[in-house]
Amino acid sequence: MSIISRFAPSPTGPLHLGHAYSAMLAYDMSQAAGGQFLLRIEDIDRDRSRPEWEALIYDDLRWLGLSWPESVMRQSGRLGAYDEALDKLWEMGLLYPCSCTRRDIAQALSAPQEGVSFGPDGPIYPGTCRPSAPLTGPRPNEVLRLDMARAAAWIEQRTQLTSLHFSETGDQADQFCTDLPLSRLAARCGDIVLARRGMGTSYHLSVVVDDAAQSVTHVVRGSDLGPATILHVCLQKLLGLPTPTYHHHRLIRDETGKRLAKRDDARAIRLYRDEGASPAELRKWLSLPLAP
Secondary structure, eight states, X not given: OOOEEEEOXXXXXXOBHHHHHHHHHHHHHHHHTXXXXXXXXXXXXXXXXXXXXXXXXXXXXXXXXXXXXXOOEXXXXXXXXXXXXXXXXXXXXXXXXXXXXXXXXXXXXXXXXXXXXXXXXXXXXXXXXXXXXXXXXXXXXXXXXXXXXXXXXXHXXXXXXXEEEOOBOSSOGGGSOSEEEGGGHHHHHOSOEEEOTTTSSOHHHHHHHHHHHTTOOEEEEEXXXXXXXXXXXXXXXXXXXXXXXXXXXXXXXXXXXXXXXXXXXXXXXXXXXXXXXXXXXXXXXXXXXXXX
């Protein structure tokens, strides 16, 4: 099978060494297998996305020696595809609107009778707005959550599956669950948000829809996203989409052990470029072999 990998950054700041590692690893894997490497721009956060950051992404990746097809998928041009997925889930009776703020959720979880559990998106939603029966009628243009218990029941009834599974090729698999019984899905993930205010979608929904649209066979990304992958498999089953192979890699950290973030401009690729470093030197620092 030919490998199709992708790198999908958000244009909300400069790429850092962690991005370089992920992009080069995905590129190397596809090239070694005679496959294809794709670039996708995840710009659904319109408030924070900037054209200048997107332009710098292209410059940094080309400087690293990476290439991709000229036609780059941009999420801002795919809102219709996300609407279709939301419509399907709404018609299946699996979504409900939620008006809770973060403060509301925190207060609900602080009640003496409530225990706080954590899922892929942080504290698991206590179900304040969850309806007792599936909702019908036109889909509201509001924050929408996936009723995870109903979703698990739908998958089991329609597919006869009793668990969700994905194939993992990275060495970080011991940090998360690659096979989860459907009976534990709601407790593990909670009712996650699939349509956010001002975006019309969410990371979890858009990444699943886009990977399928681009026929991605191997998703290469950091181990911090490993816990969310079983949720993505759930969405793939609900929407009738294929499940790629996943490769979750180690996170790149600074000398204190802190994970790099876009606010860590001192680790930005552009600064290494400006200081005269070479892509080969970055590969050495990141313990990556020279490009194939």
